Amino acid sequence: MKAALFAFNGEPMCFVHVLLNAFDMKEKGWDVTVIIEGSATKLVKTFNDDPDLPFAKLYLKARDEGLIDCVCMACANKMGSKESAIEQGLKMGNDMTGHPSMSQYIDNGYTVYTF
Numbered sequence: 001m002k003a004a005l006f007a008f009n010g011e012p013m014c015f016v017h018v019l020l021n022a023f024d025m026k027e028k029g030w031d032v033t034v035i036i037e038g039s040a041t042k043l044v045k046t047f048n049d050d051p052d053l054p055f056a057k058l059y060l061k062a063r064d065e066g067l068i069d070c071v072c073m074a075c076a077n078k079m080g081s082k083e084s085a086i087e088q089g090l091k092m093g094n095d096m097t098g099h100p101s102m103s104q105y106i107d108n109g110y111t112v113y114t115f
Contacts, residue, residue: 002031004069004105006114010039010079016055018115019062026067033069033110034062035093035100041071045081048088063088074098 003025007018018034025032036044047056062068070093076082077098085092093100102112 001025001029002108002110004033004035004102004110004112006035006037006102006112007040008038009115010042012043012053012055014115015040015043016058019055019058019067022062022067023058031110032067033105034067035069035072035105036076037072037093037100038075039079041076041081041085042079043081044071044076044088044090045079045084048084063090069093070100072099 005018005022007015009015022032022034043059047053047059050056051060068090070091071085073082073092073094076085076092082092095101095104105112
């Protein structure tokens with residue numbers, strides 16, 4: 001199974017469920033990747049800047065284990081987290097007018113889930 005999890009919601013309690021599902025799928029042998037979009041892009045900076053926040057360690061683990069494929073360039077720019085994402089070594093998704101396209105994942109055999 002291949003899953004591309006698009007995290008749009010910037011509310012930490014919602015975002016953490018994307019990460020929890022990604023880890024669950026990975027542990028079960030799935031090919032899973034996370035794409036951070038919309039207001040969720042602000043959490044890239046928030047969690048990196050304050051690793052003691054609730055859920056920050058889970059984000060950092062997902063980042064460090066390579067579960068995050070990309071961060072939306074346009075949204076990260078709007079949310080003020082683009083530079084932090086780049087400094088963290090995260091790829092900027094921008095193939096669809098500054099945003100990562102879902103079609104690229106579908107074309108590569110992933111089922112797309114949005115949160």
